[in-house]
Amino acid sequence: MPDTLTPEIVEPLLYGRFGRPLHYVERCESTQRLLDPSLPEGAAALCDEQTSGRGRLGRGWEAPPGTAILCSVLLRPPAGRAVAELSLVGGIAVAETAEAALKLSAQIKWPNDVLVNRRKVAGVLAETAGDAVILGVGLNVNQTREQLPSDAKVQPASLLTSDGTRRERAPILADLLARLEQAYESWREGGLDAVYDGLGARDFLRGRRVIVDGEPGVGIAVDRSGRLQVEIAGERRVVESGEVLFER
Ligand code: BT5
Secondary structure: OOOOHHHHHHHHHHHOOOOOOOOEEEEEOHHHHOOOOOOOOOOOOOEEOOOOOEEOOOOEEOOOOOOEEEEEEEEEEOOOOHHHHHHHHHHHHHHHHHHHHHHHHHHOOOOOEEEEEEEEEEEEEEEOOOOOOEEEEEEEEEOOOOOOOOOOOOOOOOHHHHHHOOOOHHHHHHHHHHHHHHHHHHHHHHHHHHHHHHHHHHHHOOEEEEOOEEEEEEEEEEEEEEEEEEOOOEEEEEEOOOOEEOOO
């Protein structure tokens, strides 16, 4: 069976509300640009190739055609809720998905990376579009080591490089959408507290040597409001957003 993500293949595998409607194109600039904010919550866009995939802070996201899950989902969170928390909610769902596929544990590196064996297998991007939020997930599935970016600050990995197994992407995508729906609904009802167990247990930076804005410190934990607590020069600091490097 060819590894394809067309709606005929994916739709029968869906078991929740997310992924309906499903908008698939073979190639696009970025799936983040394919969802009209007037679509129903849970609408998803996916493609086999992005020509201008987006990371955070103006960075890019790269994956050879047909190797990865590149997906965006439209969310309509209640007014006044912190959008940044949705990167973590997405991270929990992606980590669960990677764990279910690999039978290995995955970690969440605040604020939006999913790691397996210290290597980044996925990134999450939450962007606002009017009242809606477009949550993008890039999950590396079948890239070989040579097909992963060589210049990334966090060493990349795919499910294939993690355990040597090549996988069909459609069932993994269906699983991801269902897990995302579940984590999102919990968050919607009960905030980050409601999903914190899935986050705290996978908190990669906890106890790890980190560098924040050029200063060395130690990660304490992602707190219950989604911020990263660190200790720098003997003092506790709270990081709201940005980039934290870690020592390998
Ligand atoms: C992210 O940004 O990790 C969020 C990535 C979100 C991508 C998805 S794909 C579907 C949807 N449509 C889009 O256009 N975007 C979303 P950030 O933390 O800024 O990480 C970006 C950095 O990761 C880059 O600067 C590279 O160093 C590295 N990188 C690029 N491609 C990668 C890959 N496939 N795997 C691991 N690292 C990668």
